[in-house]
Amino acid sequence: xxxxxxxxxxxxxxxTAMRLLIYxxxxxxxxxxxxxxxxxxxxxxxxxxxxxxxxxxxxKAIVHQIDDGTGITKYALCEKGCNCEIETDLxxxxxxxNCNETVCLTEHKIPQIKVPNGFISEDIxxxxxGICDKCSGQ
Amino acid sequence: xxxxxxxxxxxxxxxTAMRLLIYxxxxxxxxxxxxxxxxxxxxxxxxxxxxxxxxxxxxKAIVHQIDDGTGITKYALCEKGCNCEIETDLxxxxxxxNCNETVCLTEHKIPQIKVPNGFISEDIxxxxxGICDKCSGQ
DNA sequence: CAATAAATGCACTTCCATTGCACCTATTTT
DNA sequence: AAAATAGGTGCAATGGAAGTGCATTTATTG
Ligand SMILES: [Mn+2]
Ligand SMILES: [Mn+2]
Ligand SMILES: [Zn+2]
Ligand SMILES: [Zn+2]
Numbered sequence: 086x087x088x089x090x091x092x093x094x095x096x097x098x099x100x101t102a103m104r105l106l107i108y109x110x111x112x113x114x115x116x117x118x119x120x121x122x123x124x125x126x127x128x129x130x131x132x133x134x135x136x137x138x139x140x141x142x143x144x145k146a147i148v149h150q151i152d153d154g155t156g157i158t159k160y161a162l163c164e165k166g167c168n169c170e171i172e173t174d175l176x177x178x179x180x181x182x183n184c185n186e187t188v189c190l191t192e193h194k195i196p197q198i199k200v201p202n203g204f205i206s207e208d209i210x211x212x213x214x215g216i217c218d219k220c221s222g223q
Numbered sequence: 224x225x226x227x228x229x230x231x232x233x234x235x236x237x238x239t240a241m242r243l244l245i246y247x248x249x250x251x252x253x254x255x256x257x258x259x260x261x262x263x264x265x266x267x268x269x270x271x272x273x274x275x276x277x278x279x280x281x282x283k284a285i286v287h288q289i290d291d292g293t294g295i296t297k298y299a300l301c302e303k304g305c306n307c308e309i310e311t312d313l314x315x316x317x318x319x320x321n322c323n324e325t326v327c328l329t330e331h332k333i334p335q336i337k338v339p340n341g342f343i344s345e346d347i348x349x350x351x352x353g354i355c356d357k358c359s360g361q
Numbered sequence: 362c363a364a365t366a367a368a369t370g371c372a373c374t375t376c377c378a379t380t381g382c383a384c385c386t387a388t389t390t391t
Numbered sequence: 392a393a394a395a396t397a398g399g400t401g402c403a404a405t406g407g408a409a410g411t412g413c414a415t416t417t418a419t420t421g
Contacts, residue, residue, distance in 0.1 A: 099388095101399065120377080121377085131400065131401045131402075133379090137399085152292050156377085157377070190339065192339075198334075200331070201330075202361070206351050206353045207320065207352055207354070209350070210352070211347070211348070211350075212347070213346070214344075214345055214347070215342060216342070216345070217341070218342050239367095239417090257408095258408080259407095268370090270370090271370065274410080275369085295408070296408085
């Protein structure tokens with residue numbers, strides 16, 4: 086088992102106090118977060134630093150971006166061994182219309198989607214909107 | 224066969240010169256358009272008018288909004304008899320990474336998507352990204 | 362024709378994303 | 392260890408898209 090520091094280093098990300106904090110924040114979250122969420126959690130830090138940290142995480146593929154249709158970009162840590170880039174490894178996202186939270190359904194891979202002749206599929210974004218398990222009370 | 228004027232009236236949309244022009248513009252387009260696209264097509268008209276016209280069209284369900292992940296909202300006319308609101312009638316959208324255009328694949332309905340217990344699906348957005356038929360040269 | 366309602370235009374605002382540049386901090390080189 | 396370099400952080404400013412309040416114009420109704 087590697088420490089969080091080791092994980093960052095293994096991904097070629099220099100470890101700084103800030104980065105470690107942000108990483109831990111993301112790791113502890115069960116839902117996708119916006120930049121504002123991170124801002125609120127780290128009021129002492131500058132917006133830009135948070136922005137660029139998440140960008141770096143994204144480039145180094147330890148975080149993936151989520152467009153859930155709210156117009157605000159959200160982020161979530163990749164699962165270990167996740168291959169976000171590979172089309173066959175894409176999971177779907179669920180956005181709750183009630184609590185407004187978005188979660189990764191990493192167990193739910195996106196099914197094979199047929200496209201018409203001549204079209205070449207490279208990437209798929211599938212977002213289901215509705216009521217989440219916490220809000221449905223079931 | 225009804226005229227475009229009659230179609231608008233049947234949907235409870237007052238016919239104005241501007242609305243008719245915008246409707247015709249959308250009808251003639253084979254791809255989803257942004258507000259900027261409409262702006263460029265009607266430079267004499269005010270942005271707000273175009274914005275509110277499209278909003279009206281959307282409310283009256285002759286246009287549907289498309290979030291293709293580019294961060295810019297796009298719009299396209301609904302097919303006749305289309306029921307965008309009904310989950311079973313949702314079609315998928317294709318965004319070309321090459322020409323940057325987005326098209327409705329109205330023939331390609333979104334398949335049934337399983338969500339975990341407790342989650343209730345109300346709406347689905349499915350966008351496939353890749354190379355379109357025009358760009359793939361096939 | 363007067364009264365009313367709806368559509369349009371202008372100006373302004375908000376919100377998120379992004380960048381340039383200066384400064385600080387860590388790492389590497391001499 | 393000191394100097395040089397690269398990378399990280401903070402501040403300020405920008406840009407784009409979306410949305411709103413209000414005045415004016417245009418259409419509808421009685
Ligand atoms: Mn995810
Ligand atoms: Mn469509
Ligand atoms: Zn919820
Ligand atoms: Zn194309």
